[in-house]
Amino acid sequence: MRPFCDVSGVRHCRDLTDFGREIRATVLQRTHLTLGVGIAQTKTLAKLANHAAKQWPRQTGGVVDLSCPQRQRKLMALLPVSEVWGIGRRIGKKLEAMGIGTVLQLAESDIRFIRKHFTVVLERTVRELRGEPCLALEEFAPAKQEIICSRSFGDRITAYEDMRQAICSYAARAAEKLRGEHQYCRFVSAFVKTSPFALNEPYYGNSASLKLLTPTQDSRDIIAAATSCLDAIWKAGHRYQKAGVMLGDFYSQGVAQLNLFDELAPRQNSARLMQVLDQLNAKNGRGALYFAGQGIQQQWQMKREMLSPRYTTRYGDLLCVR
DSSP states (O other): OOOOOOOOOTTTTTTTHHOOOOHHHHHEEEEEOOOOOESSSSSSHHHHHHHHHHHOOHTTTTTEOOSHHHHHHHHHHSSSSGEEEEEETHHHHHHHTTTTTHHHHHTSSSSSHHHHSSSSHHHHHHHHHHTTSSSSOSSSSSOOSSSEEEEEEEHHHHEEEHHHHHHHHHHHHHHHHHTTTTOOEEEEEEEEEHHHOTTTOOOOOEEEEEEEEEEEOOOHHHHHHHHHHHHHHOOTTTTTTEEEEEEEESSSSOOOOOOOOOOOOOOTHHHHHHHHHHHHHHHHHHTTSSOGGOOOOOOTTBBOTTTOOOOTTTTGGGGOOO
């Protein structure tokens, strides 16, 4: 992830390169993560600066300020056009075939030529390379379009009850994430699959989905829908390697137009109950309070032998310095 921040107010009171070094040192001290800091007038130029900071850490100290047009041109002349943010392999090859091989050549291209042969997205990229901001900073992260909770099992699952426990757990976790986004969903899907690489075993993978009548963020509704999907796709006799639950069709509130004769209405006190559930799990640890359908002894849990240390979220995994 490469977050952006607006430093337009900082440049009036201190040197931006020093400010970037301070950011880098603070992150390194607090998280033990090394990062590059790129500074420029636009997002696309800042991405180039960030790339240079990572590409030449000794020469730059991990911080590159491209506010100066001369430095921009010098760096752009060194980098191939494929290094530009948003230009994939296909577009990069097409540009090279047209004689545009470096970032500087792209920045100096005629806007009308770019608009004619490509999309408005690349036109914005060219304008950004010229120092014209076209991509606004996002003060808030965009709302998610879907939530997926999926894992590989530690051992292959052959029993329906074990798979049902896994689907219930994934649905409960997905519902928790949904409430964390302050969203409601109407689409619930579940999938199961065997390993495509297993020898002498037929591959089977399938999914099913349900459209809920009213948007919900209640774990009970989502678990019920997910298990119904499982019932539709479960086939005995297979050794399942992976399963998951996906939520979609989000709403900002749990209100939808009902038909005249619909009897199903949102559960009473649902929001309060889910709030208590999340508060208890946040206070006492995830899984302190759970649904019976998730099982007590979960033999299906994902493989954790190669789990990476969780430096940023778990005190016990932090490095000890003597």
